[in-house]
Amino acid sequence: QLQLQESGPGLVKPSETLSLTCTVSGGSISSSSYYWGWIRQPPGKGLEWIGSIYYSGSTYYNPSLKSRVTISVDTSKNQFSLKLSSVTAADTAVYYCARVWPHFTDKEFGYYFDYWGQGTLVTVSS
């Protein structure tokens, strides 16, 4: 059974960089069949896609966060990571990592988040 687990500091100071790692177990992050992604959810609010990565290192970012986001992959450790720079209180959220499953319909792929980590709350505060 595939499992994903987020790890990293729960408290980050304003203007600093938020860093999280997602460790994948029960499957290989190097599988050519899947992508991997980060999603966040501010307290009491909805879901926001941050970005995604393929095992080869190809990345895709939400345009609204692109200037501050870096997602990387370490296939040797079966992990992928998120860095979000210049954080403010607005970046306080539960951060989830997830597997992105491409499914072919209507002549193109749709991409679905089929496995999720439990989430980790990151608070931005001095």
Next chain:
Amino acid sequence: DIQMTQSPSSVSASVGDRVTITCRASQGISSWLAWYQQKPGKAPKLLIYAASSLQSGVPSRFSGSGSGTDFTLTISSLQPEDFATYYCQQANSFLFTFGPGTKVDIK
């Protein structure tokens, strides 16, 4: 960006009720739509993909329909474990967006 809206924002229902939630995309997304269920303090769970396909292990009382810009999630007979918040997600490309959510609570 493709914007997603949902209605209603919340619905109060009783066990056994039929519940329908609507999701609308700001432009056509064919059938590239997912539905997720989220319970308090938990990660979202994929229920429906490709607008109408039931994810493995999800009870058959959940169903999805629609294409283009208008989609629906239906729970045919609400069970106690179904009280949760439901989100739609457009899945067309790597510019994923979610709807604002619909909270289903106990009447």
